[in-house]
Amino acid sequence: MTTPNLTKSSPTLVIIRGNSGSGKTTAAREVRRRFGRGAALLEQDYLRRIVLREHDSARIDPVAPTFIAATARTALDLGYHVILEGILHTERYAAVLHQLIDDHPGPVAVFYLDVSFDETVRRHLGRDEPIPVTPDEMRTWYTHRDLLDIPGETVIGETSTFEQTVTTILHASGLTTVVPQTPCPRRCPHCARKADQTTTATDAP
Template identity: 85%
Template structure:
């Protein structure tokens, strides 16, 4: 879904990228942010839930993570960052919070779902550089077929889509290829100004 509020034409863009484990969403989200550059916040569900909160993703508890993650996204948007939010983000636990985030964002919103079959997720897990020690039976308990948010224009990306194609689809469909950073750093920072004057300078040199 891509929407806009004419009274706030400079509202930042919200991109949500969902899919099952090993669907490729984290790799794609990181590459989208890398290509956009400064001014886009990358929020990874696994890091926020597992590392910051140390919360289990379970249907048997009243989780804090959905409210925490969407509040982080809302804060970044309010501060002028474009936001790329990625994760499994099961509708059972995250659907209400995500719908509220989307419905209350005045700027552009683009939602993507990486539609990868169970057999392919198993294959990708087994072929990771650092395989996760889980069995296919354990993985099946995580897997949900087409766990869509049910939002108009939610974009499905097939398992046959290579990384380059997936990243290009996300960048163009979301409109991130045509928007500028709105955060203070890219607009006013002397380091960013120097980067603009020297476009081939490595980002790693900027403190």
Template identity: 70%
Template sequence: MVRPYPTLVVIRGNSGSGKTTAAREVRRRYGRGCALIEQDHLRRIILREHDSGPDPVAPAFIATMARAALDGGYHVVLEGILWTGRYGPAVRELIAAHPGPAAAYFLDVSFDETVRRHLSRPEPIPVTADQMREWYHPLDLLGVPGERVVPEESTLDATVDLILHDSGLSAAGPLATCPDRCPRCAAGNR
């Protein structure tokens, strides 16, 4: 029997657009068998790489991690600003090379709203509105087939529901060892 391919979901948007919150909720609602790959964690924590430096490793590193998880049978939710000027080629190649279902979403939130949301975070990163303006790229689309723009009026629940259903992830069964073939999961020890 040929196993189906896992689903790749890419969630992008400017700082403070809600992409991390939405991505985490998509993964939480899906459960085991779905990997969450966060650009900020990989670039800032694991690599400690500045996003403005020359010869960045982060774009290829992030795409390689996503491919490894997909190859392992995990559905993947990849999230981040993933600015097309730096990450576009790696993300487009990841989507184009994936033989299974892939869906891309851009959370389109105005600059003023991104600042408001950023300041309302329990632990905002220490940046000013002027710094955020330097990073802000309105409607920075990848230009891949089927890419969806999610307007700022969309609530978290509506955004997560859209992503889960539109991408097909809500109907996609687990394909990774955990929980599909794992003895521990089979025993109810998820």
């Protein structure tokens, strides 16, 4: 999905949503790892739970939705491609996400990992470091197919393997073809040396 005012120099905004245990965080981290420097990874849980230490409840008129959207907008304005991931329930986040998307002049790609409740529990229990929550607690968070209803929103089902999911996000978002726009990978001597070493190793017989 691309916004109408697409320009070559505009960074890319990627939004990855899904229920707890759907695999969105692991996929987002791998997408950023494969892209390299020049892409900012914004995790809802970190920004809300660690930075703000705020409960995710509509009853308190939370600050997190506005804060997360503003953080993404700042990173985009500074030339970073942005990968934003989280449950990002439409009840609290739909308005700020729609505004973020509408205001961004560059490419936007939105993904929803559509995973059943039973599968989210199975994946949660299979984590190396499971979050200390019970299936009953997870059920209170679970929202079936909580789509943003944006044209071009890509729904990735639970039969998609991790590799397929990451590949889909990379290719559908266009991150496989865009280049870094931030100072570090473009002008950093350390990055230049690393690139030269990679080229030399690739060219070696």
